[in-house]
Amino acid sequence: MSATGIGAAVRRKEDYRFITGKGQYTDDISRPGQTHIHFLRSPHAHAKITSIDTASAKTMPGVLAVLTGADLAGDKIGNLICGWMIHSKDGTPMKMAPHPAIAHGKACYAGDPVAVVIAETLGQARDAAEKIEVDYEVLPAVVDPAKTQEAGAPQIHEVAPQNTIFQWHLGEAAAVDAAFASAKHVTKLDIVNNRLVPNAMEPRAAIGEYDSGTQNFTLWNTTQNPHVARLVIAAFVGMAPEHKLRVIAPDVGGGFGSKIFIYPEEVVCLWASKKVGRPVKWVCERAEAFLADAHGRDHVTHAELAFGEGGKMTALRAKTIANLGAYMSTFSSSIPTYLYATLLSGQYDLPAIYCEVDAVYTNTVPVDAYRGAGRPEATFVVERLVEVAARELHMDPVELRRKNFVKSFPHQTPVIMNYDVGDYDASMRKAMEIADVNGFAARRREAEKRGKLRGLGYSTYIEACGIAPSQAVGSLGAGVGLWESAEVRVNPTGSVEVLTGSHSHGQGHETTFAQLVSERLGIPIENVSIVHGDTDKVQFGMGTYGSRSGAVGMSAIVKALEKVEAKAKKVASHLMEAAESDIVFKDGQFTVAGTDKSAAWADVALHAYIAHKFTGAQLEPGLKEGAFYDPTNFTFPAGCHICEVEIDPETGSTTIVGWTAVDDFGTIINPMIVEGQVHGGIAQGVGQALMENAVYDKDGQLMSGSFMDYSMPRAENLPPLKIDTTVTPCPGNPLGIKGCGEAGAIAAPAAVINAITDAIRTENLAMPATAPAVWAAVRAAAPALAAE
Amino acid sequence: MYNFTYHRASGLRQATNLLGKLDEAKLLAGGQTLLPTMKQRLAAPANLVDLNKVEGLSGIELQGRALVIGAMTRHAEVASSPVVQQAIPALAHLAGLIGDPAVRHMGTLGGSVANNDPNADYPAACLALAATIITTKRKLIADEFFTGLFETALMPDEIVVKVSFPLPKKAAYEKFRNPASRYALVGVFVAKRPSEIRVAVTGAGTSGVFRVPAFEEALKKRFSPKALDGLGVPADGMSSDIHGGAEYRAHLVGVMAKRAVAAAME
Known part of the structure; x- marks a missing residue:
């Protein structure tokens, strides 16, 4: 690994302009x-x-x-x-x-x-x-997704009787019903996935x-x-x-989707x-x-998980009402359907799944993708069900998970997805070690002496990133293809401009994409610039969301780089008067195999443009190549997050005292940037779990309409985060990348609520688990604990 | 923000005159409530009289058995003042809990007490410490100064000059923050004074800051958290919103009061 290549924690090239106030945001333009x-x-x-x-x-x-x-x-x-x-x-x-x-x-x-x-x-x-x-x-207005379909509810749009946009389903109802009929145990949960305001x-x-x-x-x-x-x-x-x-x-x-x-x-x-x-x-x-700005989440779900002998999962069913707000936003319909129900298998070998989703209009701000987009909702359903089931079955939640993990790949789930690779137990084992799960019982006893309730919660999540291939998403209703484009322009002096259809709004593409080019061409990272975000410069692209820029956007760059290398080899063969098949390109040097002849990258680049060594009939001048990359499958990042909390039963306030995340993102280009993505994702997930909530009154007024009333997570709400990774490279793209942008937000809410419910010993707790909500739950479950 | 006329007062007399003479005039102290409200067009004073250049309005001084703090003293100055930390550590602690660092470096004691936000921190300190609010016209004890939600006994052309806090024997402030706004969801200031015990509550009441006589009597008999066992305030009269119901706030008053007593005993 070079100091600026793949895997290096290169400092972000874009940060100099951002932290010196030289960024050019839209409002800076007059x-x-x-x-x-x-x-x-x-x-x-x-x-x-x-x-x-x-x-x-x-x-x-x-x-x-x-x-x-x-x-x-x-x-x-x-x-x-x-x-x-x-x-x-x-x-x-x-x-x-x-x-x-x-x-x-x-x-x-x-x-x-x-x-x-x-x-x-x-x-x-x-x-x-x-x-x-x-x-x-x-x-009259209606804001509650659970009530908007009722007879007599205000009718918002003529085209949608009972405010119902669609009643969609996925999976095999009959197989699921049969599995439930013969189940040894069934765990049932009613879940509200709280509505969020993105607040970029x-x-x-x-x-x-x-x-x-x-x-x-x-x-x-x-x-x-x-x-x-x-x-x-x-x-x-x-x-x-x-x-x-x-x-x-x-x-x-x-952006976070918004x-x-x-x-x-x-x-x-x-x-x-x-x-x-x-x-x-x-x-x-x-x-x-x-x-x-379009809001996020806002699902009301009833979910059930059936078990056979010995804690083996046999089927899952869910009925979800998804609030899409007053109008259908650009991608709103895909979120509670193909980005949600397709992930209800989680990390588990679940033979049968059936999910029904009603999407509804209400008199609220439109709802669309928000960091994770459907996958946090799915993970919350699955991971809450599993944790609650473990408690009901008096099984260790780790053992219950391990017993049901998908262990061989590829794995076809009953809900479209074909998991390509993973090692779920490896992430869980590593996370448990880092979180010192073995020492938890002692920590809990010590907390009890101080009058605090301590709990531990797991979330072994999976997500589908990359959002592809185009043919597949087209068959599922997408109006666009979901490939990515790249163009690599080599200048006569050997410096490189990469034009990408991905868009960076915090992800650090100017650094990570340049790392890829630096490694492949053996040139200093300073000699690479990344161009994006202008339809006059980049011909076409699909943009950045769904953790797709690494897996899809960088793969397109790889493809273009391969074409550039091939062309450069042709130039080098003319330059060094050798057969093209004898040209070897490594570490920025072209050599002729078996000789001491060599040419530097910059020499070859120059000769591509001055074109003195070949005729137009032999080779076109110039060194610029473009590529479109359409992946063969989604990618499947997965991992294990462990949250440890301490509850003050007198006030109901929750302190997160420990957080361990072990994620499998496949190949990592820049571990520092990945760590930052995980930090931010966890913070947003913790925000959803503990404080964030878009609250409407019955007349449709947003009560939490400013930071005076809408609580955002702050640094003090998070402990030092212990972040680590396991790696199973993704076989579906040339770099082995899976994606990391949403993992934290997907994993975190279930980990937090699983930890709090472990501490307070009742499952009757909705998000956000604010202090009054936890206090009320404690009091309802164990009045003695909540009393002064 | 609507247009307004800005007046920079150079002295208290001039500020008073401007306040009396101008239509719809408001004083500008730290501006941490007024300016955001104006930016949102929820307040539209025609005239702003800025107190920031008035000499002698800020400062912290120990005068005998009282700590006297100028009205334009910023929260950050109170929080970090060795004099306050020595004389009434609970007051320095309280100032350090207000808002965020930006607010604390602009917001002032006088602005806070004159605004009398029902969720603000300083009114609880003033009431529990039996502070005297000294204005351009008179001296008002805290019990008479705070008269209701966002209401005080101040007359239209009267300006808070300083606040005198008699030194307590023991005091503590326990605040349960509203996680969004950082105001007090419930804040309880307990002061053991030479002659009496005072317990003042902010954030919880529908009529603003209030004292809890039952707690005060119990603590007078025995200054210990245990003295408050079995005592509470009724949910009736507590405010209720998306951040917490009346019952929860009433419960928190008891919890925070006990914790304040325990902290005061340390």
């Missing part, structure tokens, strides 16, 4: 003549818009335009779409309601844009927005600019996938033909820029983000 837009949002969760009077707003100082949904419709701007088709059990397609970028006729959630003001300054736009008179006829550090932002000379649009946007944004805005919204729309995602400060989607604001900025003939900028405010 266009000549730029105007500012303010979105007036519905204060009501469900209301008819009977009239909008913009006359006095238009006369306010600095105002350039006041626009409504009627103007948008008048200009034939298309609706936003959900790009993944799901069919119900009965074969009917999902009920996608129209989603105009500005509500027209009806507002469906508190925060739904109803009008916009474009003005010289943001203050002027806001002042004018207060002069817009909107008459609402307030309608950088709020979303957009600048739309229309050039009347060329009729070209440019969008600067906080997006995780600029090409998909361009595709949707061109092909579905109909703003401009694809070749007349450039989307630039400059530095983006975190910046994958195509939102109303960027569409409106583009449209408005043409209307006013000047660039239009929108920067989301923090409180606005609670209403403008």
Whole structure:
């Protein structure tokens, strides 16, 4: 391993500009003549818009335009779409309601844009927005996914009777029923997977600019996938033909899924820029983000796990209601279906699984992918069931897991996935050793002496990353392919630019992708730059989400590098006057086998461009190659997290006193970056388990609509994390990478709740396990413990 | 934020005059509540009178048997002051628990007591320590100063100048934080004074900071956590929100009070 190659803990190249304030985020960009837009949002969760009077707003100082949904419709701007088709059990397609970028006729959630003001300054736009008179006829709202399908519930969209988008299922019901009928033991759980607000550090932002000379649009946007944004805005919204729309995602400060989607604001900025003939900028405010960014999770599930003799799992069934909010966001339908039910086998050899999912509308902010996206929900179901079952069966939760682990690969689950490789027991053994599970009993006794309740919880999770291959996802309803592209451009001096369709918004691609190039070409990492996030520079790409950039994006780079090497060998053969088959390339040197002839990488690169040593008939000049890589399968990162908690029974507050994570991510490019990903993922998972909660009142008002009421995890909520890995390289891609971005968020919630319920000896506890919730659970289960 | 007119007062008299003369005028101290509220357009004072350049409003001084702290003294100064740590360590501890470091370096004692947020920390200290709030017009004891949710006895053109805390024999503050806002979900300040015991509770009550006479009497007989065994406050009168119900808050008042007594005895 070289100091900057694969496996080296190289410091992030991008951090210098970030920590010296030289990052260029969307809000750092100002266009000549730029105007500012303010979105007036519905204060009501469900209301008819009977009239909008913009006359006095238009006369306010600095105002350039006041626009409504009627103007948008008048200009034939298309609706936003959900790009993944799901069919119900009965074969009917999902009920996608129209989603105009500005509500027209009806507002469906508190925060739904109803009008916009474009003005010289943001203050002027806001002042004018207060002069817009909107008459609402307030309608009853429904926010609870468990109640929205009830007879008599408010009907949100005409196309979806009983607010039901689809009733989907996966697996074999008959086989599952048979297994349950003969089960020796059945564990049942009711689970609410709490609704979360993503809260990336950088709020979303957009600048739309229309050039009347060329009729070209440019969008600067906080997006995780600029090409998909361009595709949707061109092909579905109909703003401009694809070749007349450039989307630039400059530095983006975190996404966690929330910046994958195509939102109303960027569409409106583009449209408005043409209307006013000047660039239009929108920067989301923090409180606005609670209403403008797609939320995550929000499942209500009943799940059952059947066992035969000796704790052998025989079947699992689950019925889930997934809240998709007021409109279907870009990938919303795929999250509670193919990214959820397909993972219900967990790490276990489960012969039969059946899952039913009802996706529903409610008068809440749209819900879509959030770090893990379906897989945290699946893991929570499976890992809670297993832990509770172990307690009910009076078995060691480790032994119960070990007995049921998948042990031979490849392994076909009953829910589509074909696990390629893994060693689940190895991760669990290593984690137990690091967590000193053997010493837990003594630690628990010591805690009891101090009046504290101590618990230990496991989460042996699996996730499907890479999100591929395209043919497979296409057969499951995806509207796009999920490959990745790369282009390697070698300059005449030998330095290299890599253009990638992946997008980095915190992942460190400028470092890890350069490490790959440095290792393969034997050139210093400083001589490599990574270009991404601009549809004019990168031809096409699918962006970054689902831990796919390593497994898929880097594989595309490998493919392009192989082509570059092949071409370079041809150049070297002319340069050294040797047969191409005799050229060996190693550590940045081309040599002729069996001779002392050699040429450095930079010499070959130069000769590729000066083209003095070969004719155009022999070889094309230049050294630039592109590749598209479509994987053969998902990748399956897996591992074991162990959480140890201490509960203060008097207050119900939980302190996480120990955390061990042993993950199998396959090949690791940069262990420091991977560790950071695991840290962040665990923090978000702990946030979900202990504090984060998007709470709506019955009228559809978001009660936890700011950081005053929405609790984010802080450093003090986490102990020092013990992170380690096991490695079974992924056989499905050239580097053996599995992906690491979501593992922590997927594994953590179950580990925390398993630990708390171990401590308080009751399973009756929902997320988030806030202090009052734990106190109430303790008191209900063991009144003596909670008493003073 | 709406437009407003900014006035930088150079002295208390000028500040008082501006307050009396201007329409919809508000004082700007640390601004940690007022400015975010204005940015969200939830407050729209036409005039802001800035106290930050007024001389003599900040400082910490031991005057006989009282610790006197200027109204513009920042929470971080109180938290780190050796004088406060020596004289009333519970008060330094309390100041160190307010908000986050940014808030503590801007927020002021005077701003906090004048705002009388029902979840703020300082009102509990003032009430339990029987502090005197010294204003540009008069001296008010804490019991008379705090009059309800976000309400005080301050007149429109009256400015808090300093707060005098009589030194207790023992005192402690125990705070259970709201995990989101870092305000007190329940905070209990217990002070053993030469003549009396005081127990003041913030965060919990629907009418703001309050004392618990039953706890005070029990602790007067025996200053020990055990003295509070079996005693509690009724859930009725406790606030209830997404962070905790009334019953939980009532329970926490008892728990935090015992812990405060135990801490005061250390």
